[in-house]
Amino acid sequence: MGKDDFRCIECNEKASELHRDYSNGILKITICESCQKPVDKYIEYDPVIILIDAILCKTQAFRHILFNTSLNIHWKLCVFCLLCEAYLRWSLLHGSKQSSDPADIIRYTKEWEFYSMFGLASLELWAFCGGVLCFLWLVVGLLQSRPLELSLLLRGLLLSCYGKVLLIPAVIWEHDYSPLCLGLIKLFVLTSNSQAIRVILNSSRRLSLMAVCVGLLSETCVAQACKKLPWSIQDVLTFD
Numbered sequence: 123m124g125k126d127d128f129r130c131i132e133c134n135e136k137a138s139e140l141h142r143d144y145s146n147g148i149l150k151i152t153i154c155e156s157c158q159k160p161v162d163k164y165i166e167y168d169p170v171i172i173l174i175d176a177i178l179c180k181t182q183a184f185r186h187i188l189f190n191t192s193l194n195i196h197w198k199l200c201v202f203c204l205l206c207e208a209y210l211r212w213s214l215l216h217g218s219k220q221s222s223d224p225a226d227i228i229r230y231t232k233e234w235e236f237y238s239m240f241g242l243a244s245l246e247l248w249a250f251c252g253g254v255l256c257f258l259w260l261v262v263g264l265l266q267s268r269p270l271e272l273s274l275l276l277r278g279l280l281l282s283c284y285g286k287v288l289l290i291p292a293v294i295w296e297h298d299y300s301p302l303c304l305g306l307i308k309l310f311v312l313t314s315n316s317q318a319i320r321v322i323l324n325s326s327r328r329l330s331l332m333a334v335c336v337g338l339l340s341e342t343c344v345a346q347a348c349k350k351l352p353w354s355i356q357d358v359l360t361f362d
């Protein structure tokens with residue numbers, strides 16, 4: 123990271139370093155010139171505490187992760203979450219069709235249905251991210267003429283989807299998931315997405331919520347289109 127690439131987690135002011143090494147084994151945490159607080163107190167904290175603060179949607183924890191670390195697991199995390207979601211949908215698809223027909227058992231082993239679910243989940247995720255980024259590009263980039271770091275926003279959106287990992291318990295305890303539980307996971311992911319946008323743009327809560335709503339609308343439209351279109355994947359899957 124170069125000069126002024128860090129941010130003060132308290133006031134969002136740019137900073138050139140998080141700590142100073144006095145070469146005799148003494149490390150001193152940098153104090154922000156603007157707010158007189160440590161630029162990033164989390165560099166001394168245990169990752170578990172940072173994670174807890176991120177789960178609580180604390181602005182400081184989000185600033186630490188997005189600006190002051192080079193955490194680069196967003197693509198891996200994205201694929202992992204999509205696999206969990208695909209498995210859940212795949213299980214639900216078969217759970218709704220109770221049959222003792224041996225042909226069904228053979229079909230159950232066909233992996234392509236799982237890949238179709240993975241494709242659908244990926245499509246919906248990209249529709250969500252596309253909707254959010256287009257909205258922000260229009261409102262922030264064009265109307266407010268502020269520079270928009272699309273790659274940072276995409277990284278923030280993908281990282282803040284980490285709540286989808288909660289689908290794993292739903293996958294493990296197959297019959298225990300309920301629409302309420304899945305709804306709460308969705309709500310948590312959307313709240314994290316909104317907080318990530320708010321932190322990256324240093325914007326109002328209203329703007330980030332609107333961006334998330336546009337993303338959700340775009341995702342829902344794509345999901346509905348996939349169900350309604352004549353070549354619907356769902357129809358192909360349920361074709362007997």
Ligand SMILES: [Zn+2]
Binds near residue numbers: 135154155156159161
């Ligand atoms: Zn500060």
